[in-house]
Amino acid sequence: xxxxxxxxxxxxxxxxxxxxxxxxxxxxxxxxxxxxxxxxxxxxxxxxxxxxxxxxxxxxxxxxxxxxxxxxxxxxxxxxxxxxxxxxxxxxxxxxxxxxxxxxxxxxxxxxxxxxxxxxxxxxxxxxxxxxxxxxxxxxxxxxxxxxxxxxxxxxxxxxxxxxxxxxxxxxxxxxxxxxxxxxxxxxxxxxxxxxxxxxxxxxxxxxxxxxxxxxxxxxxxxxxxxxxxxxxxxxxxxxxxxxxxxxxxxxxxxxxxxxxxxxxxxxxxxxxxxxxxxxxxxxxxxxx
Numbered sequence: 001x002x003x004x005x006x007x008x009x010x011x012x013x014x015x016x017x018x019x020x021x022x023x024x025x026x027x028x029x030x031x032x033x034x035x036x037x038x039x040x041x042x043x044x045x046x047x048x049x050x051x052x053x054x055x056x057x058x059x060x061x062x063x064x065x066x067x068x069x070x071x072x073x074x075x076x077x078x079x080x081x082x083x084x085x086x087x088x089x090x091x092x093x094x095x096x097x098x099x100x101x102x103x104x105x106x107x108x109x110x111x112x113x114x115x116x117x118x119x120x121x122x123x124x125x126x127x128x129x130x131x132x133x134x135x136x137x138x139x140x141x142x143x144x145x146x147x148x149x150x151x152x153x154x155x156x157x158x159x160x161x162x163x164x165x166x167x168x169x170x171x172x173x174x175x176x177x178x179x180x181x182x183x184x185x186x187x188x189x190x191x192x193x194x195x196x197x198x199x200x201x202x203x204x205x206x207x208x209x210x211x212x213x214x215x216x217x218x219x220x221x222x223x224x225x226x227x228x229x230x231x232x233x234x235x236x237x238x239x240x241x242x243x244x245x246x247x248x249x250x251x252x253x254x255x256x257x258x259x260x261x262x263x264x265x266x267x268x269x270x271x272x273x274x275x276x277x278x279x280x281x282x283x284x285x286x287x288x289x
Contacts (some may be wrong), residue, residue, distance in 0.1 A: 020137040
């Protein structure tokens, strides 16, 4: 990577992901300047103190100056960002994002940016953690992790290659899939697990003996509910943005959960063990692959 090859980068939403992007860019030495944009002045000041950003600006000011705009806000806020950016977008500025849903985001971008949508290359880094906020940011968060690129028909091959090189500079491995395929896949392997983790935590909290249960919970409960500590605002938006795909996966899960309930009620040990064995072997194969 050449020194300062990405010029001035504006990160909109400097939390775990945005802050980690800033730290990774600075560590790699591929930027001239990182501008932080966000709602919380105290969070932005913390980001500056940690070295994730060089200075603070609003979205209008950042849009006028930056060669790159990286949207790391919750997905429901993306449309408003496009609306603010559009009048000030320079012809050679590239926009990418870190949103966990893609189809809704692409519709918003096309409606708001119009012909300028060719400058937006959708992305989703498959990296994160249970904690949120810039204090949880890490320079190596993306190292060896996938970043999904869902390119648009309007994108030029050169711009897609540039955006791929941007994420690769952070340590990412690139995969390209369609937005529809992305939303279907991540409804199953990311969105549903978060939903179930929140549900289990809520179920225990709603128990009369919640304090006793939490006081005796061990590693299994801790592992399963770890992601329930994630940003509630972000996951609220994801659930609504990817509603159809999530409901499909949730309905399928409930069918299996109800079938397991019936097997337990019938004390059908053989059938129960068969289901568990199949799942256990598949989990081991996946982890070894």
